[in-house]
Amino acid sequence: MKVVATYNIKGGVGKTSAAVNLAALAARDGLRTLLWDLDPQGAASFLFRVRPKVRGGGRKLVRGRSDVADVLRGTDVEGLDLLPADFSYRHMDLVLDESGKPTRRLRKVLAPLGEHYDLAVLDCPPSISLVSESVFDAADALLVPLIPSTLTLRTFEQLADFVDAEVDRQPDIVAFFSMVDQRKRLHREVVETLPDGRDDIVATAIPAATEVELMGVERSPVVVHAPRSRAARAYADLWAELRARLDV
Amino acid sequence: MPLDVPSYSFALPEGVEPPTLVSFLAERFDIVAEPGAPLTYAVVDTADRRLRAAGLDLALELGRNERTLVLRERGSAGPVSARAGRRKRWLVGDLPAGPMRDRLAPVVEMRALLPLAHVQVDVQSLAVRNADLKTVVRMRLATHAALDTGGSPVPLAPRLGVTGVLGYPKPLARVVAALSTEAGLVDAPAGPADEAIAASGGDPAGVRTKVQVELRPDQRTDKAAVAVLRDLAGMVEANLPGTLADLDTEFLHDLRVAVRRSRTVLRELAGAFPGEPLKQQRDTLKWVQAFTGPTRDLDVQLLEWDHLLSAVPAERHAALAPVRTLLERRRAGALRLLKAELRGPAYRQGWAAYRAFLDGDLGPARERPDAKRPLAEVAGRRIRKVYARMVEMGAAIDADSPADHLHELRKRGKELRYLLELFGGLWPSGVVKPMVRTLKGLQDVLGTHQDREVQSGHLRDLADELATQVGGPPALLVLGVLVDQLDAEQRTARDQFADRFADFAAPRQRKLVARTFVP
Numbered sequence: 001m002k003v004v005a006t007y008n009i010k011g012g013v014g015k016t017s018a019a020v021n022l023a024a025l026a027a028r029d030g031l032r033t034l035l036w037d038l039d040p041q042g043a044a045s046f047l048f049r050v051r052p053k054v055r056g057g058g059r060k061l062v063r064g065r066s067d068v069a070d071v072l073r074g075t076d077v078e079g080l081d082l083l084p085a086d087f088s089y090r091h092m093d094l095v096l097d098e099s100g101k102p103t104r105r106l107r108k109v110l111a112p113l114g115e116h117y118d119l120a121v122l123d124c125p126p127s128i129s130l131v132s133e134s135v136f137d138a139a140d141a142l143l144v145p146l147i148p149s150t151l152t153l154r155t156f157e158q159l160a161d162f163v164d165a166e167v168d169r170q171p172d173i174v175a176f177f178s179m180v181d182q183r184k185r186l187h188r189e190v191v192e193t194l195p196d197g198r199d200d201i202v203a204t205a206i207p208a209a210t211e212v213e214l215m216g217v218e219r220s221p222v223v224v225h226a227p228r229s230r231a232a233r234a235y236a237d238l239w240a241e242l243r244a245r246l247d248v
Numbered sequence: 249m250p251l252d253v254p255s256y257s258f259a260l261p262e263g264v265e266p267p268t269l270v271s272f273l274a275e276r277f278d279i280v281a282e283p284g285a286p287l288t289y290a291v292v293d294t295a296d297r298r299l300r301a302a303g304l305d306l307a308l309e310l311g312r313n314e315r316t317l318v319l320r321e322r323g324s325a326g327p328v329s330a331r332a333g334r335r336k337r338w339l340v341g342d343l344p345a346g347p348m349r350d351r352l353a354p355v356v357e358m359r360a361l362l363p364l365a366h367v368q369v370d371v372q373s374l375a376v377r378n379a380d381l382k383t384v385v386r387m388r389l390a391t392h393a394a395l396d397t398g399g400s401p402v403p404l405a406p407r408l409g410v411t412g413v414l415g416y417p418k419p420l421a422r423v424v425a426a427l428s429t430e431a432g433l434v435d436a437p438a439g440p441a442d443e444a445i446a447a448s449g450g451d452p453a454g455v456r457t458k459v460q461v462e463l464r465p466d467q468r469t470d471k472a473a474v475a476v477l478r479d480l481a482g483m484v485e486a487n488l489p490g491t492l493a494d495l496d497t498e499f500l501h502d503l504r505v506a507v508r509r510s511r512t513v514l515r516e517l518a519g520a521f522p523g524e525p526l527k528q529q530r531d532t533l534k535w536v537q538a539f540t541g542p543t544r545d546l547d548v549q550l551l552e553w554d555h556l557l558s559a560v561p562a563e564r565h566a567a568l569a570p571v572r573t574l575l576e577r578r579r580a581g582a583l584r585l586l587k588a589e590l591r592g593p594a595y596r597q598g599w600a601a602y603r604a605f606l607d608g609d610l611g612p613a614r615e616r617p618d619a620k621r622p623l624a625e626v627a628g629r630r631i632r633k634v635y636a637r638m639v640e641m642g643a644a645i646d647a648d649s650p651a652d653h654l655h656e657l658r659k660r661g662k663e664l665r666y667l668l669e670l671f672g673g674l675w676p677s678g679v680v681k682p683m684v685r686t687l688k689g690l691q692d693v694l695g696t697h698q699d700r701e702v703q704s705g706h707l708r709d710l711a712d713e714l715a716t717q718v719g720g721p722p723a724l725l726v727l728g729v730l731v732d733q734l735d736a737e738q739r740t741a742r743d744q745f746a747d748r749f750a751d752f753a754a755p756r757q758r759k760l761v762a763r764t765f766v767p
Contacts, residue, residue, distance in 0.1 A: 030328055049382035069251055074413035076375075076383045081251075081414050116251045219381075 001034075001114040002246045004121050005139040005171075009159065011126035014145040014178035016043045017212050017222070019123035021235040022143075022242065024221040027079035029239075031118040031248060034072070035082050036110075038092075038135070039125040042085030048075040049219050054086035059095045061086075062105055068113060077224060081117075089125070096130040103130065103167075107138040119248055128162070136163055139171040141246060145178035145206070148190035160200070174245060176238055177205035202245075204238040207231055255411040256424055258433035266389050266406050270374065272431055273387075277376045277423065280383075284372040284391075290363035291441040292317065292338075294356055295490060295499065297454030302355045305439055308332055308363055319348050337362050337495050358551055360496035365444040366395040367404075376423055384416040385423045392440045394447035402447040407436050455486045457502050458669075459509075465624035465674045470520040470610060472623040473513050476670055478606050480510045484599075492587055497547040500586075504544055507536050512666040516630040519618030522611045529605050532598040539589045546579035549703050556703075559733035560726055568730070570723045574710050627671040632765035634664045635683075639758065642690075642749045651701055654745070658694035661687060679764045686752040693741045693748050700738035707731050 004022070006015040016039065023035040037044040042052030050073045056066040073082045096102035110120055124135050136142065144159065146152045156175055163173060181187050195201040206212075209231040211222045218225040223232045260269060273279050290308040293299045299306050303322040308315060315332040330348040332338075337360040343349040352361075369392045376385035388409040393401035410427065412420035427433045442452035461475045483506035490499030511533045518526060549556075553572060557565055589595055613619040618626045641657045665687055672680040707730055714720040714727065751757075 049380045051380070071415075072251065073415035074253065074383075078386070 001110070001117045002119050002141070002248050003110065003139045004119065004141045004143055004242065004246065005124050005135045006121070006143045006145065007124045007132065007135060007139075007159075008144055008146075009126060009128050009132075009155065013126075013147050014206060014212075015126070016047070016123050017215065018143060018145055018176075018178065018206070018235070018238070019121050020044050020047050020215070021221045021223050021232075022239050023080055023119075023121040024077045024223050025236060025239040026119050026121070026243075026248075027077050028223075029243070030079065032116060033080045034113060034117045034120040035075075035080060036120060036122045037082060037085040038089060038106075038122055038131065039085055040087050040089040040092075041125070042087070044123045045082060045084040047215055047219055047221065048073075048077075048082055050075065050082050050084050052085040052087065054084060054088070058086040058088040058092060062092060062095050062109060063099055064105075064108060068109055076220065093130045096134060103133045103137045106131075106134040110138055119246075133166065136167045136171060137169050141172040141174055141242070143242065144173065144175040146175050146201075147179050148177055148184075148187040148194070150186075150190075152190060153194060156201075172245060173200055174242065175201045177201075179208040180205045181208045202238065202241045204234055204241055206234045206238065251414065253412045253414050254417075254420060255409065256427075257436040257439075258408045258410065258427060259436040260406040260408065261432055261434065262405075264431065264433075266372070266391055269389065269408065269431065270372070273374065273376075273423075273426075276426055277385075277419075278378075278381075280375045280377060282373040284370040286368070286370045288366065288368050289318075291365045291367060291444055292361050292363055293441075293454070294359035294361060295364075295455045295495070296359070296457065296502075297452070298355050298357075298359060299352075299361075300441070300452075300454070304352075304355065305441060306352075306361065317343070317348065319351065321351070339496065358496060359498050362495060364450055365441070365448040367440065367444045368393045368395065368401060369440075376419060378416070378419060384413050384419040386411045386413065387423075390440070392444070394444035396448055404440055404443045404447065405436075407440060408433065455490075455502070456483060457505065463623060463671065463674060465622060467623045468619065469517055469621050469623045469626040470613070470616060470619040473517045473520050474606055474610075477510055477513055480506045480513070481603060481606060484510075488590065492590060494583060497544075497551060500540060500544055500547065504537065504540050507533050507540075508662065509666045509670065511537065512663050513670065516634070516663065516667055517618065517626060519621075519626065520610075520616055521619075522616055525605055529602050532602055535598070536595070540586055542582040543579060543586045545702050546575060546582055546706070548699060549706055550575055550579060552699075552703070556730055556733065560729050564726050564729075567719070567722045567726045570714060570717045570719045571707070571710060571727055571730070574713060574717070575706070578706075623671065624674045627667060627674065628765040631664065631667050631671070632761060634660060634667065635758075635761050635765075638664060639753045642753060645745070645749075651697070654694055654742070655698050655701075658691060658698055661691045661694060665691065675764055679760055683757065683761065686748075686754075686757065690745075690748040690752045693744045696741040697738055697745070700734045700741065704731050704734040704738070707734070 006019040008015055019035060023033050027033040035044060037052070045052040054061055054071045056071070060066040061068060061071060068083070071083060073084055075082050096105055099105050106122075113120065122135055122139065124132060142163070144156060146156060160173055163170065177191050180191055191205050195203065207230055209229065211226040211229040212231045214225070215222055222229060223235055226232055260266070270279070270281060288310045290310070292306040292308050305320045305322070307318045309318055315334070317330045317332045317338075319328045328348045328351070330344050330346060333342075335342060339358075339360055340349060340353045340356055343352065369390050372389045374387040374389060375383040376387070378384045389406065390409070391406045392404040394404055396402050408427070410420070410423060445452045459476055459479045461472075461479050463472050463476075484503050487499045487503035487506070490496070491503050511530065514521065514526060514530050514533070550572075557568065560568065610616065610619070638657060638660050641653070641660060645653050645657065665684070668680060668684055668687070672684065707727055711724060711727065714724055717723070
């Protein structure tokens with residue numbers, strides 16, 4: 001099972017949108033896919049109409065004292081299951097801190113699911129904490145949405161430096177431009193110039209689009225409710241690039 | 249850690265139409281129905297239904313512009329698809345590299361995947377939702393029609409597939425209870441593939457290789473023998489079209505096995521048949537066996553090609569391409585002759601006469617000494633005799649014995665094996681099974697010994713022709729390595745012979761045979 005985590009230290013940059021759409025596309029491609037909603041706000045769970053509640057609570061799950069199989073929920077996308085959010089995840093840092101080898105805990109929770117899934121997508125809360133360190137340890141790839149701005153590259157490189165310095169098991173770090181507004185000159189310029197031959201920023205950019213915002217109303221990924229939209233096509237391209245990198 | 253989601257398959261009873269069922273469900277559950285999607289597909293499997301036996305369903309879905317192979321595994325996640333291309337049959341090597349080929353290769357082996365029946369289906373997807381409008385049960389309501397040989401649709405029973413959603417067992421239980429208790433739906437015993445094949449005039453079990461005739465120890469030998477021979481004749485006929493179309497190597501193999509088994513029955517139970525007509529039929533079958541032999545020998549050589557190549561370093565494999573090409577050319581030539589014989593008047597008349605022999609009057613029983621004797625007595629006597637003869641022949645084989653002696657022993661071994669396969673069920677399995685096991689062990693080494701003899705001969709025969717081919721001289725150099733490899737394998741087989749024969753002819757087994765198959 002390959003593990004991809006959508007991650008950014010900032011909120012509102014398109015992590016959840018990327019996680020749910022890529023997970024849905026992976027399942028459509030026939031991969032047995034798991035989406036773990038690690039954000040206590042539970043946006044991904046909400047989008048799939050699954051109650052953000054983990055039986056027995058997040059603490060027991062993370063400490064390996066409840067059976068992860070019991071808390072999984074199938075989604076409306078065939079082949080895609082969800083490990084829902086739980087409000088108790090807001091204390092996950094503390095729970096991890098109380099555990100032995102905290103940065104390896106999430107990998108341990110995922111381990112028994114390896115035989116059942118081809119891909120796990122982790123939708124992470126915005127922070128830099130023990131939770132994110134544990135995510136870095138569990139992930140084969142970190143997928144980082146970047147909103148085009150002058151500070152974009154600096155933030156991304158800080159993350160790369162941190163992972164390089166602090167994480168034993170190095171994930172592949174892959175960035176993509178998110179919420180790109182072609183009407184803004186700055187967005188256009190950054191998207192055109194920044195990749196500049198770098199292999200850690202993929203070619204596909206996800207546009208800022210109404211269909212993406214409507215996911216909360218439709219309560220489904222944009223690739224499901226508006227599969228022909230520009231945003232859905234962009235997610236499909238992003239998935240194709242990511243799939244090739246992951247070799248799944 | 250199990251993550252299984254239960255699924256059910258129901259057949260709609262007569263009188264319950266799909267729209268009625270949808271209304272029934274809509275009255276009880278929050279249902280979202282998607283419009284039906286018509287689809288035409290072919291049920292694809294090997295002739296002997298290997299995929300069915302392995303719990304796999306393969307369909308060739310015929311879209312407007314593309315043909316797609318879709319593999320579903322019972323109890324597994326979503327389907328796996330692959331482009332089909334425009335083919336009438338697929339050997340493993342014809343499938344695109346990927347998960348489908350990886351999954352199918354060990355099941356299919358050397359057999360061809362063939363379209364066995366064509367089905368028109370209209371599938372309506374239904375979702376049961378909970379109070380959050382989330383799908384908690386999925387259903388697929390399928391209306392099928394198989395296309396008969398004339399292309400006319402033959403309606404099959406509509407089916408409803410019901411699948412749970414992980415984490416929502418209660419709604420599934422409610423739906424299943426409503427369907428089975430209130431609507432009276434019954435479990436669909438098998439997929440529509442079987443029904444479609446039956447509706448198209450085929451046998452859902454596939455082309456058999458095992459005789460299915462109920463035999464009793466006290467049965468008249470002539471009646472039992474004829475029943476077995478008719479079943480075997482059916483197998484010859486069932487494998488004939490696939491042999492002529494050269495769909496895969498196993499049609500010819502199975503045809504030849506059925507012929508050889510028939511020859512065993514005619515030879516070993518000869519006393520149940522009238523003398524002169526019997527001789528004619530044995531000659532016919534012997535002739536069939538002979539003219540089908542060269543193609544089969546070359547098939548074996550080509551099937552074992554990869555194994556043979558393993559004796560040569562990978563970088564020299566390319567040099568052997570002309571050898572393979574020559575073998576394939578020879579095989580094509582042998583097949584042309586075989587087809588000409590099978591399509592010719594001699595075969596047609598010979599086979600018709602053989603069938604008439606099986607279906608006709610065998611004449612007065614007094615002229616056929618074993619005709620009325622109990623089957624167990626006659627077959628048992630033969631098993632005992634063939635076994636004893638093999639023990640005698642094997643004991644006489646030593647390091648200096650010519651290869652022919654081993655080949656003769658192998659031929660006897662085949663007789664014994666077929667006798668045990670066809671009639672062994674009349675005796676306790678505690679006696680027959682060890683006998684079959686040790687016989688198989690012996691036959692394996694004798695088979696390898698003989699096959700290597702033949703293959704080595706084929707390769708040596710190629711030398712002259714090869715020398716004149718483009719790329720021939722380098723191939724000749726590597727050919728020597730292959731011949732050495734075959735000779736080495738033949739020697740190994742010969743070295744193993746003594747041990748295998750000792751097992752087969754062990755005093756305990758000899759006593760058991762003498763005690764069980766009483767004359």
